[in-house]
Amino acid sequence: MKKKLDKYIKSNKNNFEFKEVIFEPLSLLTLEIGENLSKLLPQIYEGLYYIRQEIADKLGFIPPFIPVNLYSCHGEYQIKLEDLVIAINNIIPDMLFINGPENSLISFKGKPGTDHMGNKGIWIKPSYKDRVIQEGCKVYTPGDIIIEHMKLITFKNAHRLLGMEEIRILLDTLRNTHSILIDELIPKVFSLLELKIILKRLLQEKVSLRPLINILETLGEYSHITKDTDLLIEYIRCSLGSYICKDYKDEYNTITVITADARMERIFLKGVVKTEEGTILELDPEIRRMLKESLEENIKKFKELNLKPILLTSPETRLYLKRFSEHTLPDLVVLSMDEIPPDIKTISYGIVSVEDPEAYIESGDQYYRENKLDLAEAEYRRAVELDPSNARAHYALRLTYRKMGKLDMALKEYSKAIELDPKYEFIDLTIDGKDDLEEIYPDKSSPVTNELKDPKEIELELVLPYEKRKNSNIKLEENVYIDHERIERMKFLNPSFATIFNKMGEDYLRVGNYDSAKKEFHKAIELDIDYAEAHKNLGIVYLYEKDWYMCRKELEKALELNPEYLEAYIYLGKLFKMRNMKDKAEHAFYRAWELANKEVDIKSREEIKKELQELKNSI
Incomplete structure (x- = not known):
């Protein structure tokens, strides 16, 4: 068949015209104008030159040449990005476009149209120009509309160029x-x-x-x-903080911002998930909705005042909040506190927050750890108002009231927590000769004859109803008994209940009560021998007590249980640095750095960077 075709073409070659196939690569950005607008070409080419020059001056690179083509549609122009039309508009040659206050426009007759920003106006005869300017209207020539539209699109897509x-x-x-x-x-x-x-x-x-x-x-x-x-x-x-902020500060060296609420940021960071393909946001849909609404409300306020909407965040959340908002709220600028130089002040004119119980609980936990109990109480109370059935919030209030010495209120909140979630039942306080759970276990008689303790010295104790306690022969320490039946039941309800002992140990560690801290960490480990965090915390106590051998033993045990335990590597590095074992310290700190990068933990990175610098200076 092929031979017959070749023979036919050869015998009729004079009747065939062979043309070379031409391929032209697509331009990134292209302007196309109607044929009847060709007389605007000199103004358009000059305008495109100034656009490219402005990009070079402001953004620091020379964009590629922007081609201009003619097409058959009269009075129309369109802008293409990689051959896809992204903007289109109609203009009338030999006329002027005006827009401004509606009461000024009604005095002119003309054809309706829109400018490069999509604002409505009218096309009028050039003879009305002076009168229009006196009325306070803006005046554009057809070429101005095209150039301003191209400028808007070019700057918006500069990164593509x-x-x-x-x-x-x-x-x-x-x-x-x-x-x-x-x-x-x-x-x-x-x-x-x-x-x-x-x-x-x-x-x-x-x-x-x-x-x-x-x-x-x-x-x-x-x-x-x-x-x-x-x-x-x-x-x-x-x-580049100073360079970035220069475009947003006013004549008083001040930037007006929307502040990201710390509660919202803590909840937001919980939704940041690192995968092999990259970082993704797995936020609860309700949190997404509340966050978007809060942002939109604040942006609206800023635009009403003719201010650029700028969200000020912590360094940890800046990137992810920008990604969250960039598609639906592209005009929002997101800056981190680390980008604001010391000589520039910020004024907050709004707060982005989410009314979520977990956000208030997280905030309360932070205040609780800092021993700011009044603030912690307010946060937990707000969480209960938003979700009265949140057992965690009630239990957190119980712990807060216990520290404040408000034992009647602590008992009330504890009772409510148990009612909502039985897992909180296994742990209680015994003070002042009577059991705080007397109302919950009314069959108990007065179980303890201890002298009144200062509420600040009260320790969490795993206790039994009095009848069982009398017959128990197992003690961890004075007034602390183990009921194996109850523990097995609690393991079923809450397999990780050893975490509460660990939490109490951390509280003691923060105030420098190392003996009490060790007791709590030992309780946690006795209940869960593979509890890496408790081993790490015990190692920290030994570090402060300068028991180098036990410190290293506990930290290495934590890493054996969790080979990617960032904090354990940091403290192991500190131990080796204090012992002048510089190679081992450097190895531990660099491993910690890798993990901090993986977890996007900026605070830990700064701490590690400081430790490595001190290590380098000591060599």
Whole structure:
């Protein structure tokens, strides 16, 4: 068949015209105008030049040439991004477009239309120009509309216009003055592709590449620590803090911000999940809804005052809050507190919060650990108001009232916690010659003849109803008994109940009561021998007591149980540093650094960085 076809073509070759196939790659950004607008081309080309120059001046790179094509639609122009139409509008040549107050526009007759921002107005004859200006209206020529629209689209998509060729031009320019920096970094440490990803991400948040030397030096400084793009970008943003903030501060050197509520941030971070494919947000839909509504409400207030909406967050949440908001709230700027230089002040004009019980409980826990009991009580109370059936909130109130010496209120909250969730039943207090659970166990007679204890000295005790206690021959210490039947029941209700002993040990550790802390940690380990956190905490106690052998033993046991235990590696590094075992200390700190990067734990990274610097200075 092929031979017959070849023979036919050969015999009729004069009747065939063979054309070469031409392929033209797509331009990233293209402007197309109607054929009847061709006389605007000189103004358009001049405008496109100034747009590219402005991008070079403000964003620090030269974008590619933007082609202009003619097409058959009269009075229309469209803007394409990689051959997809992303903007379209109609204009009337030889006329002027005006917009402004409605009471001013009604005095003019013309054809309705829209400007580059989508604002409604009318097209009028040029002879009305002077009168329009006197009325306070804005006046645009057809070419102005097209150029302003192109400028808006170009700046919005500037990160898409940065390609390998544009980056190569930037590096070649810098090589004249900073050849060592360029040659040592690219491509030895970062490939051109890796650098492109980082720079495009910066541009996406409107961070200029003009301080490129600073950007590259920061990459070089942290390259031996991490190659995680997210972390490197946050380091770069911190180093560019003054440069980033200059666009947002007013004449008084002040930035007006929306503040991210600490409760909301704690809940938000719980939804940040690291996977092999990257970081994802697994937020409860109700939390998402409340957070979005709170952001929208604050942004609306800022826009009414003609202010740029800026959300101020902690360093840990900045990146993820930006990702959460960038698609639905693209105008929101998200800054971290670490990006604000000391000489710039911030004024909060709104708070982003979520009315979620768990957020208030988390906040209360923080105050409880800091011994700010009045504040902790207020947070737990709010959690109960939002969710009266939250047993955890009632139990937290019980612990808070116990510390405050309000024992009648502590008993009431404890009773409510048990009613809502029986797992809290197994643990109680015995003080002042009578059992706090007398109302819950009315069959008990006066079980204890101890003298009145100071409420601050009260310890948590695992107790039995009095009749069982008299016959128990197992004690952990004075007034602390074990009821094996009850423990087995509680293991079923709450397999991890040893955590409460560990929590009490942490409270004692914070106030420097090492003997009581050790007792609580030993109780936790006796109930759960594989409890890595209790072993780690016990190691910390021994570190403070300078019992080096036991410290190392407990920390290494914690790491045996949990090989990725960040805090255990940090304290092991501190132990080796104190013992002048520098190689081992360095190894422990670098392993901790890897884990901190993996968990996006900025606070731990700063602590490790400080320890490594001290270790380096001591060599």
